[in-house]
Amino acid sequence: MAMIDTYLNLSKEAFYVYKKTSNSEKSAFLEEVALQIDAIREQLIPTASKESHLPEGRITGELGRTLGQIRLFAKVVKEGSWIEATIDHADPERSPLPKPDIRRMLRPLGPVLVFGASNFPLAFSTAGGDTVSALAAGCPVLYKAHPAHPETSRMVSEAIKVAIRKSNLPKGVFQHIEGGVDIGQELASHPGIQAIAFTGSFKGGKALFDTATQRENPIPVYAEMGSVNPVFAFESKLSSEMKALAAAYVGSLTLGVGQFCTNPGLIFVPEKLATEFAEAVLDNLKEVKAGPMLHEGIGKAYYDMLKSMEGAEEVQWIKKAEAEDMHLGNPTFVRIQGSDWLKDEAFQEEIFGPYGMMVTYKNSGELKEIVTALKGQLTCSIWAEDLEVENSMDLIREIEEKCGRILFKGVPTGVEVGFAMQHGGPFPSTTDSRSTSVGVHAIKRFARPVAFQDMPTQVLPAELQEENPLGIWRTVDGIWQK
């Protein structure tokens, strides 16, 4: 389509200008983006709340997180060490051949295609983590807006565009594109796109991955496709803190009507404690009202998945949910034996919404079988006394193979934005377990190393100049220094 070429041409033109801008210019631009979004908060919050059916309080929190995230990347870009500057000095005296001067750093990949998520209309959407980490890396962004919150997306897009103008950057640095699945796929297959970031369903993410790896020049796809975030409850811990843990579990399971990527949809409980735990969960669930889901499509999918589960005889319904209104997500909780759960991979599928499955296990042998069968996850949580952890380190090393983040306290919802966060895990939770979509390391997804050999000093990038004018951390002849 000619329109797609126009987007890509603008993006490419912008790339050559944008990749020349200094760290402090890029940083100032990101600060300006935060400022411009903050300036429209009074209109933005009610719009986002209305479109997503998420309460204004939640949207206000999400806006704070979004702005904090943009400002964190502004700091990281200004500080500059993220590009992994590495210098190996020449040795003209080396025999048999002189050693050249080689200097390596990360450089931006080029135009990045970002897909927004329905469940975070701000933090994982238009100016969310993917867009902002790509911009921070020096890549122009083509943003495919999520149809569930079009007005919110347009408002944020306008704020970014104001920041672009104020920063004297080319307009191709950020482009807002509306449309359906077709236009998304067409963009993904365009040779000008150099990477794709996506948060959403397995079906959507996998389709993009297939397009991007099967096109003539394959490109990286960072698709975060959700997971069921298993909780492993150990006997001592669970029996001594039964009530508090049940309350924490239900809190996490029903937070945001269960519409988080890190929602704990699966919990493994020792058989002998299962009935007591189920009752404690039920007590808590009774207090939770059905909440509005993001949109009717998600509500319908939730109830359809539950219905299809009704045929499974192995499943015992602790709390059943009926659809009175497709918009309202009623919490559900079911129970199944470990041996039955192991028989069918379908029990590992995510049911997006406030749905929890308790799997009972007989002993540590069965638990080991369960871990072996488990698919890739964003998170796994271990509820165990310190002594239980120490005695289960072999199992925990296997659990580690199945996820990107492993928690020893609390619940998986609530993903910190910081330096150490890893939000990503083995397939099918994401398409690239080597990456994170949350936290500072997300920037590295959009860069690749380039080595400059014997480059004339007067044209070396500032990051690689001998006197280190930017004062960044570098590896010089194998030694870390600043």
Place this chain on the structure above:
Amino acid sequence: MAMIDTYLNLSKEAFYVYKKTSNSEKSAFLEEVALQIDAIREQLIPTASKESHLPEGRITGELGRTLGQIRLFAKVVKEGSWIEATIDHADPERSPLPKPDIRRMLRPLGPVLVFGASNFPLAFSTAGGDTVSALAAGCPVLYKAHPAHPETSRMVSEAIKVAIRKSNLPKGVFQHIEGGVDIGQELASHPGIQAIAFTGSFKGGKALFDTATQRENPIPVYAEMGSVNPVFAFESKLSSEMKALAAAYVGSLTLGVGQFCTNPGLIFVPEKLATEFAEAVLDNLKEVKAGPMLHEGIGKAYYDMLKSMEGAEEVQWIKKAEAEDMHLGNPTFVRIQGSDWLKDEAFQEEIFGPYGMMVTYKNSGELKEIVTALKGQLTCSIWAEDLEVENSMDLIREIEEKCGRILFKGVPTGVEVGFAMQHGGPFPSTTDSRSTSVGVHAIKRFARPVAFQDMPTQVLPAELQEENPLGIWRTVDGIWQK
């Protein structure tokens, strides 16, 4: 196939033991590998030379490089900072929610499948860069031996196995597998394999990439598939150093009978200097004797490709090569106009062997068109006076988009093994431009980040313990420190 499962079961068992070994144990193991290979050098060098048809002097150099590489990774593993330890401390007082303690580090991916290369029977084969960087990262290796040097491969494999026994490691840490393309594909599609490393042809690398991305759980593929490594000769530089540059070019083009991934198969020369440069190249080429190629298949492919080129009217033959013996690679040099070269992508195809194509360009406008049309490369070389470099920075920024390493002096052959090397580039030169197959950074291909949240201190990996017992560089609350 049952045999494949046996390999993978051994590998997986070994993984859980091997990933528990300390940095100093892994490092000592790698040192032992180097020692054991060095101990068989007297038998190894003639065997490798006989099987590859490369002279013993070259093999001796390659052995030195291979041992140096193993010892470099031993050092990197012992030092330990490569795992990017990152600690974000808890803040129990934070409101509205307390901040958890999160600690992140790189962890090994699991069993890695490595394919050897025919043109480096030691440095890119059995105990070559891919195998050793995977072992250094903590991954067991399944090595698919290259059929062009079976005895060499077996000898090195035995040396590794001695080192495994001496280090008390499980035998699944390294497995040597012989067979054809079928067994390679079967291994690549096995769910137990977590990453693939390959050096070889586009056809071979792309087939593995397709298998690995289309299987049920896609995995990363690091395929280095070669390139034509363009040299861009600028007018002032070329006219003032014509003879020396022609000699350097021919030296690089015919080194190892042109059988290097970084062989400069393409050179762009200003039209007005082209005839003079062609004559200077021819003078040098006359002095080069046809050398033995790696095996007859490669010789046949070389002459077949040359023959197919004969139909192209646009191509002028400066030095034609006839096959007197399929084992002997006769150097070839051809000339074509930039406008003709631009018309057909086939002129960008690698002809593996001592084949060079000189493309003449009229002006900087045509050179820009050429750069735009260029496919992804491992290297690009700029032969220009400092002033010509300064005046061409926009063009050089575009050249940078097409390669992983950009040289401003000398020739692309001779890939340094160090900290700053980048041996990898945009597709089709590799399948993952974010990675390098040479140098210290190669280790990161075989690891992924894992975050440990609120992990009990007594079970934290040493790298993440508060007191930093390994003395590695870490990011603590956003600050680099040791």
